[in-house]
Amino acid sequence: MYNLNNLNLSTLTPEQALDIAQNADLDALCDAADRIRKEYCGNAMDTCSIINARSGRCSEDCKWCSQSHKFHTGIEEYEIVDADRLLELAKRNEHYGVHRFAMVTSGRKVSLGEVEKFCAGYRRLADQTKLFLCCSMGLVDKPTLERLYRAGVRRYHCNMETSSDVFPTLCSTHTQADKRRVIADAKAVGMQVCSGGIIGMGESMEQRVRFAFELKQLGVDSVPINVLNPIKGTALENTPLISEEEIIRTVAIFRLILPDKVIRFAGGRARLSLQSVERMLHGGMNGTMIGDLLTTSGNDVADDFAMFERCGFDATAPNDTGR
DSSP states (O other): OOOTTSOOGGGOOHHHHHHHHHHSOHHHHHHHHHHHHHHHHTTBOEEEEEEEEEBSOBSOOOTTOTTBTTOOOOOOOBSSOOHHHHHHHHHHHHHHTOOEEEEEEOSSBOOHHHHHHHHHHHHHHHHHOOOEEEEEOBSOOHHHHHHHHHTTOOEEEOOOBSOTTTGGGTOSSSOHHHHHHHHHHHHHTTOEEEOOEEEOSSOOHHHHHHHHHHHHHHTOSEEEEEEOOOOTTSTTTTOOOOOHHHHHHHHHHHHHHSTTSEEEEOTTGGGSOHHHHHHHHTTTOOEEEOSOOSSSOOOOHHHHHHHHHHTTOBOSSOSOOOO
């Protein structure tokens, strides 16, 4: 077994990472991930919030998603969020102390006419808040990314979702090559990139490790980790839940593979025990989504900030200004 107190992260291989993820003592693994997080990232807790800016009727067939037109999940559907509602929610999150705010839309991508409406909203947010503005609008082209950048967006979110060998079994209407193109274009226009995925969709730990190395190769800035919430009506509604220990191990090994990135807890946290969440905060995690998610409810914001302070994190400032 490897000496977790003296790992050479620059030479860590997928085979070594898998061995550690599967066989290391859980506390020793988490403690090593915590030391690495402190060394590379300090004690900053990076927080973000999102608004579902267009909901439902998505043309894609992602098996996990409640917004796909293929599934009947009973979610609320609407075209574009009300502009005043957008500003209200952004200001509320800024008041709480959240650093980043993103509009997220359902669908393959947004049209030119739609993006101009969203850009108007972003310009208003840039004028009336100090939030770091992010965006997730699907497989957009480079001119659209340029428009979003000029409107104030500084980070684009495009999840790779899972490892390259698993993704085609879960989605047939687009490919990871499509996503890599968007990520490259976002970087080219000057944006940072947020890209992670979902664990617990039937993949193995070996495939999760492969996924982390694929994200490392892409050079993304923020890695959101969602835990599958099997939603009734989707193709994955009967997927067995993975254990809390498996989730903790996954977060820790992602930190060893991606030592200097923001590893962000996204969807699925609400079903975990407080003990497990705090173990992950002392086991590699240094970012989180705050408040409600796309079609599911999130955790209480005040409780989250109290937890960050209790665990020794500074949630008063993001890891970068971005403005």
